[in-house]
Amino acid sequence: MTSASKTNDTALFLFFIFMVIAGPILLAPIGASYPDLLQKFAIFGIFAIGFNILFGLTGYLSFGHAAFLGVGSYAAVWMFKLLSYNVLPALVLSVVVAGLFSVVIGYISLRRSGIYFSILTLAFAQMMFNIAYSVATPITNGETGLQIYNDDPQWLQGADSPLTTNLFGLKMNDVFWRPEYLGFEAQFNVGYYFCAIFLIIAFYVALRINRSPFGMMLRAIKTNQNRLNYTGISTRPYTLAAFVISGMYAGLAGGLWACMDPLAGAERMQWTASGEVVLMTILGGAGTMLGPVLGAGFIKYFEAIFSKINDQVLHSVFSFMPEGADNFIVAIVHPFVGKGWHLTLGLLFMVIVIFLPGGLIGGLTRLGRLFRRGQSDSAGRR
Amino acid sequence: MKILEVRGVNKRFGGLQALNDVNLSVEDGGVHAIIGPNGAGKSTLLNCFVGRLTPDSGSVTFNGQSLLGIKPHEINQAGVSRVFQTPEIFTDLTVLENVMIPALAHRDGAFRLNPMRRLRDEGIIRQKAIDVLEDIGLEESLDMVAASMYRGDKRRLEMAMGLVQDPKLLLLDEPTAGMSRADTNNTIDVLRHISDTRGITMVIIEHDMHVVFSLADRISVLAQGGVIAEDVPGNIKGNPKVQEAYLGGAH
Amino acid sequence: MDAVLLQILNGLDKGSAYALIALGLTLIFGTLGVVNFAHGALFMIGAFCAVTLNKVFALSSVAIDPVKTDFLGNPLKVKTPYLEKWFGDFGSLLMDWSVPLAILVSIPVMLLIGFVMERGLIRHFYKRPHADQILVTFGLAIVLQEIVKAFYGANPIQTPAPAAFVGTLDIGVMLGFAQNAISYPYWRLVYFCFACLVIFCVFAFLQFTTFGMVVRAGMADRETVGLLGININKKFTIMFGLAACVAGMAGVMYTPINSPNYHMGMDFLVLSFVVVVVGGMGSLPGAVLAGFLLGILESFASMNEVKQFFESIYLPSIDQVIIYLVAVIVLLVRPRGLMGRKGVMEE
Numbered sequence: 001m002t003s004a005s006k007t008n009d010t011a012l013f014l015f016f017i018f019m020v021i022a023g024p025i026l027l028a029p030i031g032a033s034y035p036d037l038l039q040k041f042a043i044f045g046i047f048a049i050g051f052n053i054l055f056g057l058t059g060y061l062s063f064g065h066a067a068f069l070g071v072g073s074y075a076a077v078w079m080f081k082l083l084s085y086n087v088l089p090a091l092v093l094s095v096v097v098a099g100l101f102s103v104v105i106g107y108i109s110l111r112r113s114g115i116y117f118s119i120l121t122l123a124f125a126q127m128m129f130n131i132a133y134s135v136a137t138p139i140t141n142g143e144t145g146l147q148i149y150n151d152d153p154q155w156l157q158g159a160d161s162p163l164t165t166n167l168f169g170l171k172m173n174d175v176f177w178r179p180e181y182l183g184f185e186a187q188f189n190v191g192y193y194f195c196a197i198f199l200i201i202a203f204y205v206a207l208r209i210n211r212s213p214f215g216m217m218l219r220a221i222k223t224n225q226n227r228l229n230y231t232g233i234s235t236r237p238y239t240l241a242a243f244v245i246s247g248m249y250a251g252l253a254g255g256l257w258a259c260m261d262p263l264a265g266a267e268r269m270q271w272t273a274s275g276e277v278v279l280m281t282i283l284g285g286a287g288t289m290l291g292p293v294l295g296a297g298f299i300k301y302f303e304a305i306f307s308k309i310n311d312q313v314l315h316s317v318f319s320f321m322p323e324g325a326d327n328f329i330v331a332i333v334h335p336f337v338g339k340g341w342h343l344t345l346g347l348l349f350m351v352i353v354i355f356l357p358g359g360l361i362g363g364l365t366r367l368g369r370l371f372r373r374g375q376s377d378s379a380g381r382r
Numbered sequence: 383m384k385i386l387e388v389r390g391v392n393k394r395f396g397g398l399q400a401l402n403d404v405n406l407s408v409e410d411g412g413v414h415a416i417i418g419p420n421g422a423g424k425s426t427l428l429n430c431f432v433g434r435l436t437p438d439s440g441s442v443t444f445n446g447q448s449l450l451g452i453k454p455h456e457i458n459q460a461g462v463s464r465v466f467q468t469p470e471i472f473t474d475l476t477v478l479e480n481v482m483i484p485a486l487a488h489r490d491g492a493f494r495l496n497p498m499r500r501l502r503d504e505g506i507i508r509q510k511a512i513d514v515l516e517d518i519g520l521e522e523s524l525d526m527v528a529a530s531m532y533r534g535d536k537r538r539l540e541m542a543m544g545l546v547q548d549p550k551l552l553l554l555d556e557p558t559a560g561m562s563r564a565d566t567n568n569t570i571d572v573l574r575h576i577s578d579t580r581g582i583t584m585v586i587i588e589h590d591m592h593v594v595f596s597l598a599d600r601i602s603v604l605a606q607g608g609v610i611a612e613d614v615p616g617n618i619k620g621n622p623k624v625q626e627a628y629l630g631g632a633h
Numbered sequence: 634m635d636a637v638l639l640q641i642l643n644g645l646d647k648g649s650a651y652a653l654i655a656l657g658l659t660l661i662f663g664t665l666g667v668v669n670f671a672h673g674a675l676f677m678i679g680a681f682c683a684v685t686l687n688k689v690f691a692l693s694s695v696a697i698d699p700v701k702t703d704f705l706g707n708p709l710k711v712k713t714p715y716l717e718k719w720f721g722d723f724g725s726l727l728m729d730w731s732v733p734l735a736i737l738v739s740i741p742v743m744l745l746i747g748f749v750m751e752r753g754l755i756r757h758f759y760k761r762p763h764a765d766q767i768l769v770t771f772g773l774a775i776v777l778q779e780i781v782k783a784f785y786g787a788n789p790i791q792t793p794a795p796a797a798f799v800g801t802l803d804i805g806v807m808l809g810f811a812q813n814a815i816s817y818p819y820w821r822l823v824y825f826c827f828a829c830l831v832i833f834c835v836f837a838f839l840q841f842t843t844f845g846m847v848v849r850a851g852m853a854d855r856e857t858v859g860l861l862g863i864n865i866n867k868k869f870t871i872m873f874g875l876a877a878c879v880a881g882m883a884g885v886m887y888t889p890i891n892s893p894n895y896h897m898g899m900d901f902l903v904l905s906f907v908v909v910v911v912g913g914m915g916s917l918p919g920a921v922l923a924g925f926l927l928g929i930l931e932s933f934a935s936m937n938e939v940k941q942f943f944e945s946i947y948l949p950s951i952d953q954v955i956i957y958l959v960a961v962i963v964l965l966v967r968p969r970g971l972m973g974r975k976g977v978m979e980e
Contacts, residue, residue: 208500220472224471231483231487232463237495238493
């Protein structure tokens with residue numbers, strides 16, 4: 001807010017843009033530079049940034065945000081089915097529909113705060129999941145999931161436009177450049193950069209919200225909602241606005257997901273998915289700007305890595321150990337990798353909440369402060 | 383002209399009659415003190431003014447508008463601000479932000495959706511907040527996080543949050559409780575100065591008779607849930623009912 | 634009329650499970666002020682106590698029977714459960730009764746888990762924000778269910794009730810309806826009676842013991858009880874163990890009704906939360922009442938006639954969402970729930 005923090009914000013934003021654009025190159029050494037994972041980084045980054053606007057700023061812990069992501073996906077796929085494979089109308093509809101749903105759910109859930117709010121959002125998400133899974137089968141195609149068939153109308157689909165999601169002919173799954181450096185391959189993909197544009201916009205908007213009078217009110221709600229009421233502020237519209245904004249972020253993320261892979265299924269709306277975005281946010285650091293993106297990247301990366309590890313991989317990793325010992329280690333590690341990824345996720349959840357309430361960013365800040373204090377202490381002694 | 387009119391207010395908590403047919407009127411301008419022994423119902427009465435409690439019967443009108451049945455933020459928007467006895471501040475925010483929030487509430491109303499407006503562009507509001515903080519002696523700690531302030535400073539911040547709204551009526555709940563003598567005198571001067579220059583009507587609940595008699599233009603005495611006297615300070619001291627309430631109640 | 638009765642009965646077993654879980658949730662919330670997202674996992678662990686005992690009892694020695702051969706003429710391997718080998722008929726009886734016997738196993742197991750959870754984890758979160766409490770118990774729920782999954786796999790495991798309770802009771806005939814109009818499985822009746830017994834015991838315990846008095850006082854006003862110098866911490870631990878026990882026993886007895894799987898806890902938890910909200914946060918009778926009511930309601934919504942009616946007004950598969958709809962309506966019309974105390978829900 002002072003001029004110093006103004007330059008800080010600009011620097012932060014420029015740093016963010018650089019990281020996102022250089023993503024494929026920077027992530028190649030850790031084996032993450034392939035379209036599918038890069039797109040997930042961007043999509044879940046948007047999801048977590050949006051979630052942070054609600055949870056990080058106002059402190060309202062929603063356990064149902066995956067519902068809006070799912071709704072966004074369904075809306076997008078329907079646009080593909082009805083209009084064409086062009087991604088723009090799909091994204092517009094997914095944001096609008098998710099916004100509408102979040103107005104209704106937010107309006108009801110926000111009549112309560114604290115744990116009641118969490119329980120209500122959880123119940124709503126579970127209801128939406130049930131609806132998507134069985135009740136509204138004509139719209140969601142139930143268990144199978146919504147996908148595009150040859151006999152779908154696609155009224156606006158041009159004769160020569162590609163038969164895959166595209167932006168005016170630019171195919172989302174195109175990899176337009178595969179440079180190799182230092183023995184690593186980086187893949188530059190249209191879909192990733194399309195998502196990246198939205199990620200950058202999403203980050204910018206969140207940054208502006210955080211630094212606006214509106215954002216200040218949201219932070220005040222987290223600290224002392226009661227006092228705010230006696231200060232002449234009606235807090236409910238503020239929380240509802242934050243809820244809807246974060247719901248629209250989730251819708252955008254869901255829409256983008258469908259744009260990258262034109263499918264939508266009910267499992268995207270399950271409580272585990274809602275829990276995952278909570279974890280991303282707290283892992284990175286709720287209320288911080290970079291934290292949620294960092295957390296999303298962290299989780300998605302390790303999910304991709306851990307899920308791929310099977311016993312063979314483990315044996316080859318621990319093959320340097322003496323016979324027997326490696327079997328023992330593999331047996332210990334086994335439950336945490338591959339299909340056991342969720343166990344690791346749950347443990348991570350607990351560890352972060354217990355030992356690192358500020359998340360990664362909070363931890364780094366504390367470290368930095370300790371370091372600086374140490375320096376100034378020694379300076380003082382001199 | 384009367385700015386605040388209280389007529390026949392009753393409030394029961396279970397078996398306790400906290401307020402018993404309270405009648406009170408506060409003149410526009412000046413400082414009106416409400417005093418009384420512990421448990422006389424002073425805080426309950428104040429809570430009825432700001433919508434924290436609803437009386438069982440009776441009426442509370444502010445400038446002819448009823449304050450009953452409307453939400454706390456609406457009462458504040460009507461021009462009634464309250465300064466809390468135990469500091470109710472936004473501990474995670476900076477001192478300046480703490481004062482900017484009520485200032486924004488005063489200018490923009492109960493809700494304004496302006497997520498893309500920069501807080502640092504709010505120059506007028508910022509200046510107003512800084513001015514008030516200067517008045518109250520907190521200009522040194524603008525960017526300090528409120529949680530890390532001294533207790534006395536928190537109370538002053540609390541007062542700044544009320545003052546920055548230029549309320550028509552400011553309710554102060556024991557503004558000097560727990561302050562040192564020097565701080566108390568300082569606070570008296572600040573309140574006197576603000577009352578004289580800005581024309582804000584104040585209602586003060588106070589134990590400290592030194593504060594009451596240095597500030598108040600009129601005094602109401604509350605005892606056992608009812609108003610037993612209302613007069614200018616000079617007459618209150620000699621009032622036998624008041625003496626009995628303060629001394630007789632102890633026997 | 635008979636159809637209505639049948640639906641009420643059908644709703645009772647699920648309602649019992651909701652009521653028992655919601656009771657534990659409310660006890661924990663009311664005394665400790667913590668919302669336990671891992672409570673469903675405790676229910677699930679209870680169910681797997683039954684599965685484990687069932688499997689342990691079924692441990693068999695394998696012998697090759699030279700007399701019997703399979704259709705290819707190879708000698709047949711015959712499994713003889715150790716229990717049968719050692720105890721004969723009594724052993725078979727034990728095996729048959731593994732589910733009710735699992736109650737005895739589950740009580741110490743659940744108490745232990747409850748104590749460890751409270752001492753090791755929950756205790757350190759009393760003073761942390763509610764969000765942290767929710768998150769850490771949520772993480773624990775995931776961990777517990779994944780551990781169970783790692784041991785028992787993802788598929789439901791059949792755990793039958795004792796043979797004596799297989800079959801149905803024709804209640805309709807007793808009440809003068811046609812034969813087979815209302816036939817009700819014995820085990821569901823057992824489950825309902827069991828639930829009533831547990832609920833009765835919990836209430837009696839709270840009503841007639843000094844311990845219960847302190848707990849009730851704590852639920853009404855936690856700070857005051859703390860000020861009285863009563864060692865509330867120890868009582869909290871016991872309370873938590875008790876609630877875990879109730880959930881565990883509910884899980885044990887539920888296994889013959891629905892084959893347990895690793896995610897049954899979370900499925901029940903979400904609905905139990907709804908039950909708690911509808912019943913009134915912090916109200917024990919409210920939790921029990923709402924549990925049964927919602928169970929019965931769910932069962933009614935799955936009646937064909939009701940379904941068809943709702944389909945005709947474009948609300949298909951009403952049974953899947955009815956509970957949530959009711960919760961929303963209750964919340965809008967009566968925010969503190971059916972029996973909630975004033976002020977508890979109204980923040």
